[in-house]
Every structure is written in C-alpha cells, then in structure tokens.
Amino acid sequence: MPELPEVETIAALLRTGGPDQQSICGSQVQQAQVLWARTLANMRPRAFCARIAGQTVENVARRGKFVVIPLSQDTLLIHLRMSGDLRVEAALDADGQPRQPEKHDRLLIDFMGGQRLAFNDMRKFGRAWLTADTREVLDRLGPEPLDEALNAERFHGMLNAHNRQLKPLLMDQRFLAGLGNIYTDEALHGARLHPLLGSGQLSLDEAGRLLAAIRAVLNEGIRRNGASIDWVYRGGDFQNYFRVYGRAGQPCLTCGTPITRLVVGQRGTHICPRCQAHG
DNA sequence: CACGTCACCTGCGTGC
DNA sequence: TGCACGCAGGTGACGT
Numbered sequence: 001m002p003e004l005p006e007v008e009t010i011a012a013l014l015r016t017g018g019p020d021q022q023s024i025c026g027s028q029v030q031q032a033q034v035l036w037a038r039t040l041a042n043m044r045p046r047a048f049c050a051r052i053a054g055q056t057v058e059n060v061a062r063r064g065k066f067v068v069i070p071l072s073q074d075t076l077l078i079h080l081r082m083s084g085d086l087r088v089e090a091a092l093d094a095d096g097q098p099r100q101p102e103k104h105d106r107l108l109i110d111f112m113g114g115q116r117l118a119f120n121d122m123r124k125f126g127r128a129w130l131t132a133d134t135r136e137v138l139d140r141l142g143p144e145p146l147d148e149a150l151n152a153e154r155f156h157g158m159l160n161a162h163n164r165q166l167k168p169l170l171m172d173q174r175f176l177a178g179l180g181n182i183y184t185d186e187a188l189h190g191a192r193l194h195p196l197l198g199s200g201q202l203s204l205d206e207a208g209r210l211l212a213a214i215r216a217v218l219n220e221g222i223r224r225n226g227a228s229i230d231w232v233y234r235g236g237d238f239q240n241y242f243r244v245y246g247r248a249g250q251p252c253l254t255c256g257t258p259i260t261r262l263v264v265g266q267r268g269t270h271i272c273p274r275c276q277a278h279g
Numbered sequence: 280c281a282c283g284t285c286a287c288c289t290g291c292g293t294g295c
Numbered sequence: 296t297g298c299a300c301g302c303a304g305g306t307g308a309c310g311t
Contacts, residue, residue: 002304003304003305006304038287065304065305079305079306080304080305081304081305081306082288082289082303082304082305082306083288083289083290083303083304083305104289121288122288122289122290123287123288123289123290123303123305124287124288124289125287125288125305125306126305127306162280162281163280163281164280164281164282165281165282168281168282171305173305173306180304180305181303181304181305182304183304226304227304229303229304230290230291230303230304245304265282265283266283266284266285267305268302268303
C-alpha cells in the first residue's frame with residue numbers, strides 16, 4: 001500500500017485536481033454505494049449512506065497514512081492499507097447511465113455535478129470511517145515525520161524511550177506516522193543503520209542521521225508523486241529510484257556490495273550488508 | 280514491554 | 296496445463 005508519499009499524492013490530487021480531474025472540494029454528496037460492507041469501519045452501509053448524503057467536501061488532507069476528508073458535518077477518514085486506491089471519475093457514462101463499478105471497487109460516492117469518488121481495494125484490507133470526532137481514529141498516531149517541531153534531540157529521546165528493533169519501531173504508527181516497509185528500508189540505508197539495531201542504543205548523532213534520512217526519502221517520494229508498483233497506485237515514479245527495496249542481489253549504489261534480503265518482523269527487508277553493518 | 284504468529288484478502292510469479 | 300507455494304506498499308489480536 002501506499003505509504004506517506006503515496007497518500008500525500010492521492011490527497012493532493014483530490015484536493016486540487018489534476019490534468020484529467022477536478023478537485024472534489026466544494027462538492028456535495030448526492031448518494032453513496034457500499035459494495036463491500038466491511039470497508040466501513042464504524043458503521044453499517046445504510047447508516048453510512050444516509051448520513052453522508054447531503055454533506056459537502058470542505059478539504060482533503062492527510063494524517064499519517066490516512067486520507068482525511070472533512071465534510072460539512074462529519075469527517076470521512078480513509079486508510080488504503082495494502083491495495084487501496086482512490087480515483088475520481090464521471091458518475092455517468094457517455095450514454096447518461098450510471099457508470100458500472102470497476103472490479104474491486106468497494107465504495108462509491110457520487111456528487112451533485114456528476115463527479116464520483118471511487119475507493120478501489122483488491123485485497124479488502126482498506127477501511128473508511130465516517131465520524132464527527134476524528135480523535136477516536138487518529139489519536140493513536142505518533143508525530144508526523146515532516147513536522148518541523150520534531151528535531152534530532154526529540155527523536156533521540158523517542159528512540160531511547162524504547163528498546164525495540166529499529167525497523168519495526170519505525171513502522172509502528174504509534175511511534176511515527178507514515179512510514180511503511182519501503183520507505184523504512186530506504187531511510188535505514190540512507191542513515192547507514194541496520195534494521196535490527198536496538199532503538200535504545202542509538203546515539204544522538206545516529207538519531208539525527210536517521211531523522212534526516214527519513215525526511216530525505218519521504219520528500220523525494222512526494223516530489224516524484226510516490227512509487228507505483230504492479231497494480232497498486234499508478235502515477236509516481238519513485239520506484240525507479242529505490243536504493244535497496246526490491247534490489248536483492250544487485251549492487252549497492254553507494255559501495256557496490258550486493259544488497260541482501262532478510263526478514264524482520266515478518267516483513268521482507270533489504271539492506272547493504274557493508275553500509276549497514278550490524279553493531 | 281518486546282517479540283513472534285496468525286488473521287484478514289486477492290492475485291501474480293515461480294517451480295515442479 | 297495444473298497446482299502448490301511464496302510473496303506483496305498494513306494493521307490488529309493474541310500468546311509467550
């Protein structure tokens with residue numbers, strides 16, 4: 001799934017529009033269709049459709065990996081998990097008939113004025129919440145890695161408050177909001193840190209390096225409109241600039257040593273064994 | 280508290 | 296060709 005840069009790209013496209021689509025801001029919901037009930041995290045389909053109808057989209061933002069869509073009464077929160085995607089299209093086809101859902105569409109929101117927001121999610125892991133109080137969903141998230149209020153000293157303190165394997169800690173959304181498997185591997189390589197290092201052992205210098213590397217990969221991901229892999233989210237090209245992720249056996253772009261793959265916390269993990277020597 | 284395992288889902292690539 | 300298996304950008308519930 002989309003990690004922070006992909007979610008940011010998707011949210012920005014919905015908020016400001018793009019070459020082939022308009023912004024959804026200011027649009028009023030005409031009706032919704034729920035094609036897979038479990039996509040709704042906190043409501044049943046009938047209640048969701050009744051409650052969202054008539055509300056107007058005020059903005060589209062992001063918090064961690066959540067797409068945050070404030071409406072006139074409630075807020076729609078969407079988490080894309082592994083395979084989710086959001087697209088905007090015309091609600092009616094060329095003949096004026098309601099457009100048929102695409103394969104794996106789970107939720108459709110039609111607006112007055114003829115636009116449709118479609119939540120497509122092959123693996124059905126994605127979730128949507130409609131709530132008047134976003135805190136009940138977002139409260140558990142850690143800080144935003146790109147928030148300037150976070151600095152090396154604070155980050156060092158956060159890391160040292162635990163003694164956990166570095167990679168699973170970075171991917172824990174309660175610790176820091178937005179990193180997933182790809183950007184974590186890329187950031188650890190950028191910081192020359194092994195994913196299994198104990199977070200409690202990092203020095204201030206290492207914490208500062210790690211925070212800078214996290215921001216560098218996230219900012220580059222955003223600048224390139226995210227990564228597009230296989231059938232999941234298309235649009236960005238950051239996948240062409242990975243330095244370790246998916247490159248097992250290929251030379252490290254820094255030192256030439258073959259990249260190796262290991263498993264950390266059940267997730268495929270890619271490192272340069274020379275640049276990221278353990279201990 | 281930290282870590283491992285499994286569950287939730289569908290689809291693709293690989294090897295027999 | 297068929298089929299089993301491993302793998303996939305995430306998260307949460309358990310058990311140890």
